[in-house]
Amino acid sequence: MLDQIKTVEEGVNKLLTIREVPIPSYTFFRKTKNDLTDLLSLDGETEKIPLPYWHYDVRIRSIWRFCRNKIDTVCCLNAYSFFGKDMTFEQALYRELDIAEFVLCAKIKKVTAFKNGDACNLIAVTDRGTLANLDFGATMANGAVNQCQHRVILQNSMVNDRVVDNQVVSHGTYVFNDSSVKPEVFDDLEVYLYGLNAEDCKMALYINALIKKSEKISEIRANHAHLLKVMDAVFRSDKTGETVEVEA
Amino acid sequence: MKPIKIAILSCNHGHARSYFGLQNDPFFDLVAVSVQPGYRDKAELYRLKDSIPKYDSDEELYAHHPDLEAVIIASANDRHLEQVRVAAAKGLHIFSMKIPSFDLNEYKEMIEVTEKAGVVCQVELEMRHHAEIMRAKDIMDSGEIGEPLSITLTNYSHNPIWWRPWQGSPEESWGKRVFLRDGDPRYRGGALADHPHIFDVVRLLSGSSFDTVFADVAPNMRDIETEDLVHISGRMKNGIIYSLDPSYANLEARVVRQVDWEIYPRIVEVTMNIVGTKGTLISDLYGKGYYFVDPRTNRYLADSPESIGIWNRRTQEFYECVRHGAKPPVGLRDHYETIAAMVAAYNSITTGKVIKM
Structure with a gap:
């Protein structure tokens, strides 16, 4: 039996140690209701770094790689994503806009959005002329597993984080015992991080990459600032009932 | 129960073959089909019994079947108005494909001619x-x-x-x-x-x-x-x-x-x-x-x-409209929006x- 990793920090330190990378001074902050995502303070810097850790979701990352290599043939993204109420609307919006730009390898330049309570549907046009159709909501029970699909259509191909005929998230292991009709599920994937849940695995992998400078802090900050402008455009579009250009 | 004498017109809409099953439906008597010119080899007519005549035009079909009661209009969208006009003028009930017309003036004319003729016009919406x-x-x-x-x-x-x-x-x-x-x-x-x-x-x-x-x-x-x-x-x-x-x-x-x-x-x-x-x-x-x-x-x-x-209920509803005066679940007026x-x-x-x- 492997020792189980219990925290994101334990996971990060293990990943760094295995590769003989010195462990810097860092502090990981879980997002609060006022944050758009989880945060990291690195080397004593006071300005925290926003963590789009979903970039290390193996499926999302694979979609990005797939599209990156065929960028001139990308047509559009169709995505839906539903969250528990423990995710704020703004956090859900931030995440899905970022995923759209990440997998389409493009920046959103205008949006037409319709919001109703904690649900929102929007159509975004990117600077590459591709489209993103995003539908999402945050009304499921606290702690509910994010149910999503991100399907990119390309000329002569398609890439998706769901298998054909499957709309909800599948798991790695299902345990059907004799005391519950609902299975217990596990999503162990990374042997170095055995014990962490799926979300924390992605987080540990992202922080590991950031410390190793595979992810550039300046780019993360610039992208964060851009996403704030896209979010502003979403809210203005919903309010005015018109398409809104994202501020340059 | 009196079967409705019905024909399928044109047979080049993707859903046309879905109604070939009427040949075995006791509520219908599929008496004939017409085939869009140039489309005969693609219309999957082999699915129809040999006893069901296949005509190369609506005119020919109508000429041979004066006792027809209803038609399924299964043509390309641009032919629908013309076929609705003829069918309504003949007093035939109409089962329409999902797009009657995108020209809203044409669409309104379809409503007018079918209502004036007093015939049922049901739109298929599966x-x-x-x-x-x-x-x-x-x-x-x-x-x-x-x-x-x-x-x-x-x-x-x-x-x-x-x-x-x-x-x-x-x-x-x-x-x-x-x-x-x-x-x-x-x-x-x-x-x-x-x-x-x-x-x-x-x-x-x-x-x-x-x-x-x-x-x-x-x-x-x-x-x-x-x-x-x-x-x-x-x-x-x-x-x-x-x-x-x-x-x-x-x-x-x-x-x-x-x-x-x-x-x-x-x-x-x-x-x-x-x-x-x-x-x-x-x-x-x-x-x-x-x-x-x-x-x-x-x-x-x-x-x-x-x-x-999925298919039988639609045609069953059409039967109820034609034989018993029921209202189509989706008629032309309902579908306009x-x-x-x-x-x-x-x-x-x-x-x-x-x-x-």
């Missing part, structure tokens, strides 16, 4: 007969997911234009050549024009009417004249927001007859999500698939055996604006 829709409606009505906030649907399918060219012809599908928008070489009449049923589902489940419509098209997957990837979004009059994606997003083999054409494992995917204030419903509306490797093509495929009610919303979606693509209905 999603209304899916049990999954009934379940969604029951769950919404029960309050289990709270107040509905958003209804979203996708209808992803292959593009049938290779074996059914009219669906890629702007004239035959949309009715005439109209550019999607300035500077875009594509015309109206593609994926958006083929999928009214998801618009209808939003109306049905929201219990409301379209208030605003916005649509945009992505770059095409295929080198064709009409759009194949399109997104639509907006708000219903009761505040519920919606999002529709009726794209031809699943690739197909470019064959001229509909044989060994499947590439994408599931050829038609119709899915729906409903977000309520207290939860989310995620639904596959197109039945349960089974999976196989096609020994002819070595492709991994899925197929969805349809439930009997769906078509108007689709026209608004095209207008939104053209103008880049949100269209207020």
Whole structure:
């Protein structure tokens, strides 16, 4: 039996140690209701770094790689994503806009959005002329597993984080015992991080990459600032009932 | 029970063959079909009994069957008005394909001539007969997911234009050549024009009417004249927001007859999500698939055996209308708003604006 990793920090330190990378001074902050995502303070810097850790979701990352290599043939993204109420609307919006730009390898330049309570549907046009159709909501029970699909259509191909005929998230292991009709599920994937849940695995992998400078802090900050402008455009579009250009 | 003497006109609509089953339906007497000129070799007429005559024109069919009571108009969209006029003038009841016309003046004329003739005109909209829709409606009505906030649907399918060219012809599908928008070489009449049923589902489940419509098209997957990837979004009059994606997003083999054409494992995917204030419903509306490797093509495929009610209930309702004076679940007047919303979606693509209905 492997020792189980219990925290994101334990996971990060293990990943760094295995590769003989010195462990810097860092502090990981879980997002609060006022944050758009989880945060990291690195080397004593006071300005925290926003963590789009979903970039290390193996499926999302694979979609990005797939599209990156065929960028001139990308047509559009169709995505839906539903969250528990423990995710704020703004956090859900931030995440899905970022995923759209990440997998389409493009920046959103205008949006037409319709919001109703904690649900929102929007159509975004990117600077590459591709489209993103995003539908999402945050009304499921606290702690509910994010149910999503991100399907990119390309000329002569398609890439998706769901298998054909499957709309909800599948798991790695299902345990059907004799005391519950609902299975217990596990999503162990990374042997170095055995014990962490799926979300924390992605987080540990992202922080590991950031410390190793595979992810550039300046780019993360610039992208964060851009996403704030896209979010502003979403809210203005919903309010005015018109398409809104994202501020340059 | 007195069977209705019925004929199928043209047989080049994708759904025409779906009604070939009437030849074995005790409520109907499928007396003949006509075939669109040039389409005989693709019309899958082998599925029909030898005893059912196949004519090369409607005129010939009508001449041989003066006792006809009803027709299924299964032609390309641009022929519908002309066939409705003739059928109504003959006092024949009409079972219409899902797009009567995109020309709203033509559409109004269809309403006028059928109502003046006193004939039934029922529009086929298959999603209304899916049990999954009934379940969604029951769950919404029960309050289990709270107040509905958003209804979203996708209808992803292959593009049938290779074996059914009219669906890629702007004239035959949309009715005439109209550019999607300035500077875009594509015309109206593609994926958006083929999928009214998801618009209808939003109306049905929201219990409301379209208030605003916005649509945009992505770059095409295929080198064709009409759009194949399109997104639509907006708000219903009761505040519920919606999002529709009726794209031809699943690739197909470019064959001229509909044989060994499947590439994408599931050829038609119709899915729906409903977000309520207290939860989310995620639904596959197109039945349960089974999976196989096609020994002819070595492709991994899925197929969805349809439930009997999807097709039979529609024709059963038509029987009730013709024989017992029932009201069609979707008549021309009821369906007008769906078509108007689709026209608004095209207008939104053209103008880049949100269209207020």
